[in-house]
Every structure is written in C-alpha cells, then in structure tokens.
Amino acid sequence: MNKYDSKDIRNIAVVGHGSCGKTTLTGALCFAAGSSKRLGSVDEGNSMTDFSQEEIERKVSINLAIAYAEWNKVKINLIDCPGYLDFVGDAHAALRGADCALLVVHAVNGVEIGTEMMWRLATELNMPVAFFINMMDKEHVSFKKVFEQLKNSFEGHIVPLTLPLGEGENFKGVIDLTKKKACIGVPNNSKGEFKTEDIPDDMAGEVEEAYKEFIEDVVEQDEALMEKYFADEELTEDDISSALRKGVLNREFIPVFCGSSMSTIGVRQLLDGIVNDMPDPSMIPPLKAQQAGKEGEVEIVPDAHGRLVALIFKTITEPHVGELSYFRIFSGVLKSGGEAINANGSHIERMGHLSIMQGRERVEVEELAAGDIGVVAKLKETHTGNTLSSKSNQVILPVIKFPEPVMNVGIEPKARGDEEKISTGLKKLQEEDQTFHSYYDSDLHQMMVWGMGELHLEVILSKLKRKFNVDAEYVKPLIPYRETVRKTAQGQGKYKKQSGGRGQYGDCWIRLSPLERGTGVEFVNKIVGGAIPGKFVLSVEKGVREAASRGVIAGCPFQDFKAECYDGSYHNVDSSDVAFQVAGSLAFQKVALEADPILLEPIQNVGVLVPEEYMGDVIGDLNSRRGRIQGMTREGNFQKVSAQVPLAELYKYSTSLRSITQGRGVFKSEFSHYEEVPRELAEKIIQESKKEKEKD
Ligand SMILES: Nc1nc2c(ncn2[C@@H]2O[C@H](COP(=O)(O)OP(=O)(O)O)[C@@H](O)[C@H]2O)c(=O)[nH]1
Numbered sequence: 001m002n003k004y005d006s007k008d009i010r011n012i013a014v015v016g017h018g019s020c021g022k023t024t025l026t027g028a029l030c031f032a033a034g035s036s037k038r039l040g041s042v043d044e045g046n047s048m049t050d051f052s053q054e055e056i057e058r059k060v061s062i063n064l065a066i067a068y069a070e071w072n073k074v075k076i077n078l079i080d081c082p083g084y085l086d087f088v089g090d091a092h093a094a095l096r097g098a099d100c101a102l103l104v105v106h107a108v109n110g111v112e113i114g115t116e117m118m119w120r121l122a123t124e125l126n127m128p129v130a131f132f133i134n135m136m137d138k139e140h141v142s143f144k145k146v147f148e149q150l151k152n153s154f155e156g157h158i159v160p161l162t163l164p165l166g167e168g169e170n171f172k173g174v175i176d177l178t179k180k181k182a183c184i185g186v187p188n189n190s191k192g193e194f195k196t197e198d199i200p201d202d203m204a205g206e207v208e209e210a211y212k213e214f215i216e217d218v219v220e221q222d223e224a225l226m227e228k229y230f231a232d233e234e235l236t237e238d239d240i241s242s243a244l245r246k247g248v249l250n251r252e253f254i255p256v257f258c259g260s261s262m263s264t265i266g267v268r269q270l271l272d273g274i275v276n277d278m279p280d281p282s283m284i285p286p287l288k289a290q291q292a293g294k295e296g297e298v299e300i301v302p303d304a305h306g307r308l309v310a311l312i313f314k315t316i317t318e319p320h321v322g323e324l325s326y327f328r329i330f331s332g333v334l335k336s337g338g339e340a341i342n343a344n345g346s347h348i349e350r351m352g353h354l355s356i357m358q359g360r361e362r363v364e365v366e367e368l369a370a371g372d373i374g375v376v377a378k379l380k381e382t383h384t385g386n387t388l389s390s391k392s393n394q395v396i397l398p399v400i401k402f403p404e405p406v407m408n409v410g411i412e413p414k415a416r417g418d419e420e421k422i423s424t425g426l427k428k429l430q431e432e433d434q435t436f437h438s439y440y441d442s443d444l445h446q447m448m449v450w451g452m453g454e455l456h457l458e459v460i461l462s463k464l465k466r467k468f469n470v471d472a473e474y475v476k477p478l479i480p481y482r483e484t485v486r487k488t489a490q491g492q493g494k495y496k497k498q499s500g501g502r503g504q505y506g507d508c509w510i511r512l513s514p515l516e517r518g519t520g521v522e523f524v525n526k527i528v529g530g531a532i533p534g535k536f537v538l539s540v541e542k543g544v545r546e547a548a549s550r551g552v553i554a555g556c557p558f559q560d561f562k563a564e565c566y567d568g569s570y571h572n573v574d575s576s577d578v579a580f581q582v583a584g585s586l587a588f589q590k591v592a593l594e595a596d597p598i599l600l601e602p603i604q605n606v607g608v609l610v611p612e613e614y615m616g617d618v619i620g621d622l623n624s625r626r627g628r629i630q631g632m633t634r635e636g637n638f639q640k641v642s643a644q645v646p647l648a649e650l651y652k653y654s655t656s657l658r659s660i661t662q663g664r665g666v667f668k669s670e671f672s673h674y675e676e677v678p679r680e681l682a683e684k685i686i687q688e689s690k691k692e693k694e695k696d
C-alpha cells in the first residue's frame, strides 16, 4: 500500500452532529473493507479513531483522526471528525483535507444543529455531500421521516441509493436501489457481509417508484441521457453511474445511504457508493494558491508529476512522538526522507518517517502522491494551515477558516510560580488548535483563555497536565469595567512643597465634561494669557491621563470625557514637569468625584441560533441576564435571536444555552459598546474593588 493514482483515491470527511455514530461508522467501514483487523467500540474505549486519553475518558471525539479502507482497489481516506460543538474546529480543518463530506444523520434525532452546521460548511466550500442515515437498528426510527426532513432542510436532489429492510429491531438489511436487490445482513457477521435476494413483494411498488425518481434525477444531469431515457432506450449501468457521479460532483445530486454502523448493515453498500459515486481528487476544480513573496495567484491542478503543493490541515503534539502533521497533497509527490519548504515561513523541512494513519497506528510509506493524505513527524517550524511546496515554486494555499471561540475564563496556576509553564503550554497547544486563544490581559492583570465551550476548556486543562505537567485552574474572568463622568464639574489641583532650597510648585484648574460613548479621552489647553507655560500644560495633561487610567470609584480606567485646563499659576524656580503632573492628577481625582462619576460595563451583541421550539426559553433566559432582545429572523430550520447582553452576564452562557436547548443552540457574541452599570450592581462592584484595594 503506497502510491495511488489520484483516480483511485477518495477523501471523505465523516461529519455530523455529536453521537450520531461517525466514529463507529469509520471503524465499521475499515473493518468491512478488511483494512482493520477488529471492530473497536467507542463505548469500550477501543475504537480506532477515538484513541487519545481525553477521548477514551470522555467517550467523545475531540480530535479529527484518519483511517483508510481499501475497497475495489480504491483507497478511501476517512477523516473522522468530532461532532461535539466544542471541537467543531477540527471539522473545519478536515474538510480542507477532504474532497467530499459524508454527513451522518442519527435516525432517531434526524436533522440536528450539527447536521445543519456541517451542511452549511460543505456548501461554503462547494463540497459534494452524501448522507448516511445511521442507527436504523434503534427503536422508534423512521427512515421516511428523516428522509423527508433532509429533503425539506437541504437543497439539491436528495435521493436514496439504499432503503432499509425493516426498522428498529426488525432492521435486517438494505435494498440496493441501483442494483434493485435486497441485501440481507448475515447475522453476527460484523464484516458487513450479506445475502442477495429479490426485492420482497410488499416493497416492490415502493422500490419501483424510488427507482423511477432516482433515474429521472440522474438523467437530468446529462442531456443526451435524458433524450435516450425519454426515447425509451435502455440506459447502461455506465450511463447511469457516470451521470450520477457528475451530479454528485456538482452538488446537484445528494445520495442518501442508510444502515447501522454498530451491526455493520448497509456498510458495504456505502463503500460501493463512496467508490462509485463520490468524486476522486482529479475531478475537483483546481485550487487557487498565492505565490509566496510575489503578487498573483496560481492554479493547483492535482497532478502527481506537477510541483509539490501540500496543506498541513492538522498538527498534534504527543509527549513521546513530538509533533505530528497531517497533510493533504494537492500536487506533486512527497518522498520519505525528502525535503519540502514551508512557504509560510520559508523554512526547509525534512520529511522523516512519511506515514499513513490507521487511527493511532502509523504505517510508514516510501512516498505519497497528489490526491493522497498522510502524516509526517517532527516538522520544526510548520503548523496547522501552512503549505508545503517545492523550493523552486513556493505557493501558499488559502488559510483554514476556524470558528471564533465563544467562552472566556481566567486561568491561574495551582502552585505559585507556574505562570510561565502555563503560558508556554498554552502557546504550544494553540499551535495545534486554533479555536482557542490565550493571552495576558495587562489591563485586568489576568491570564485569559477563550475556547469553544466548557468541555473544550476542560480538555485544555487535562492537556496542560498530561503534556506539560502543570496544574492549572480556571477562575471567573474579570470584566473590563470603565468609569466616566455624567456632568460637568471644575476645580483646582495644587501641589506645593517649600522647605528650604528648591521647592515644588504646580497649580492648575481643570473642567471635566462628558463626551459621547466610545470617544475616549480628549484634553484641551484653554489657558489664556500664559497663566501656565505650554510645557507645563502638557505636564498637567500627563497627570490627568495617568489619574484617569486608575479611576476614582472602582479603580477602572476613565473614558469618554473631555478635560480642559483653563487656569493655574506657576513659580519661576519651583515649578517643574513633575510638580504639574502631580497637580493635574490631584485636580482630576477631586473634580472627577464632583462630576457624578459612574461605572460603565461592556455590552455584547449576541446572536443565538435555535430551533423554534426553544425560542421562548432562550428569550426568557436572555431577559434574566439583563439582555435586550433586538429581533428575530428565520435562518434555515432555525430562528436567530439577536440581543444585547452585558458581558458580565455571559459567563458560561454556552453551557446554559446548551442545557436549555439540549445541545441544539449555538451563539456568537461580539463587543458592541459600553453602558452604565445599574446602580445597585455598581455599588456592589465598587465595594468589591475597595476590599481588593485594602487587601493590597
Ligand atoms: N444502536 C446503535 N448504536 C450506535 C450505532 N452507531 C453508533 N452507536 C452508538 O452511539 C454512540 C455514539 O457513537 P459514536 O460513534 O461515538 O458517535 P460520534 O460522536 O458520531 O462519533 C456510541 O455509544 C455507539 O456505540 C448504530 O448504528 N446503532
């Protein structure tokens, strides 16, 4: 197993909502095809693609993982993606390594938010999709209901290629519509073998009708075929198959398969479908890449004889192996021991131990060619999203777009002095996961972490411990409150120290007045007749700005005010820059207290996407968070609620939104503006800040 022609490769990202059976299906496809020797189980912690300690402990996929199956001499690269929203970033990455998406749907739950999200993502990338309706062996399933839901939710000709034979505990096989045969699963044969029988009489009508619909959709892809069909000429298997594949490639045709990954029923038919109907890498439109260090784009065509272009779509660090980089070759060949250049940073990298992945196992190969997916260990300066190319022809592929993190916490070491270790660990982890950010907030003096949700953040802590040997904990993030004035006030600041020798003398009068929200700080020199020389007015400004940055009621920076220095006096000998800075600072502290100072808090624009039935609860919850509902709009099968909510009320919002909506709601939040904190709350914050100050 080594170099494949791109026509003999299929690159499939297995995506969908969490717990619809993607990992089980990936394992079942490999087991049925014979590339894996045993059928692992997620529940027993020995599945092929959920192998990290974090995954085994939690029984959910956290990282994308790759496995291959060889079927009819075609190598199928499967990228099993996490479905849990916290880890959706890896699905974004996987789709950039794949050519098509296999969207798995839970036969009981039907279309879920993760199904919608993955459909939308595939659509954005113009990527062919096939559905697999999984868990047909479960109680209370209805193929018809889910199939209708798919048709109502998504565009294109959504057409079944397999139909279930029985449902729930009576589920015993599938009808292969293209062959018009019943395929009865061999009981207890987990390799997915089946006996072929004629279509049962009671299904003949239904199958005939579905077949007719299928053929009519297929011939629509090709005018010549359409004429042939309506002239009642016989269509060959090749006619149908090539038109079908063309339709899938254009996203006009969305094949639907069904089965049970657990009992491997319908899995061989899915393998056939992947090989026969899904596009190979040579059929995908050329990618556009940027020439490194030069203007202009180039088109990358999937040619093994062309120049090397490969995308690193995932990197992952493991303590005993170092960094592993998963790549997709779009053109040219990578040889084990060869060299490539990382065009994003002009670093030369050596391709040691070129391998393909079978879950956690790495199988070393000599070389891999355009269209294939592989892994290489210990690249020095290459991270997720970088492009490897040949030295003479450096190009950069478009970056991978990751979702924005939605949950913010502060992080602290459990043992004093471990701050440095934490920040190094976080920086390393960020290289393999771009859906979280961490930084030191110098305004709030707190190390911040932004992630996709509580589980994501929890996994980051476990990784810090396991990979970097440091214990950390999360704390509530501090809120960047601000202060401002509500009315105009004026007064004097005077600093005078005369005790023999040279003294200190600074004296200024300032007026503070409110400005509109978001304007910042304005300082105006209103001195007439040289009451203070210009250079000392600048010193007053420095003093005012410095005092403003420390606040007067809760220690938060002042903003949105104007300070005018309109009078003062000076001394020929004793006046100095420092003396006027102190005078400015004193003036500010005194006048600000008289100008009705108030506390401001950041308000976020929040957009929540939920199925209609949860809307009432979501709105109620937003109201209880002091949120103001701005509007509601329809988006696909979901409702979008827009609201403005104080940042202080959004702590762990992603967690409660999920519990309110049973995991079906998602949200985005971005800073909008500052607003006055309600009196009672402001009082509490001011008291707390006083206590903190006394502690210091
Ligand atoms: N009854 C039944 N259970 C399944 C099937 N496929 C997966 N499961 C179970 O559903 C759960 C989630 O499966 P998993 O493969 O981890 O789903 P993923 O989150 O989509 O990767 C596990 O407990 C599996 O054992 C199936 O076809 N039938």
Ligand SMILES: [Mg+2]
Binding pocket: 022, 023, 024, 050, 060, 061, 080, 081, 082, 083
């Ligand atoms: Mg999984």
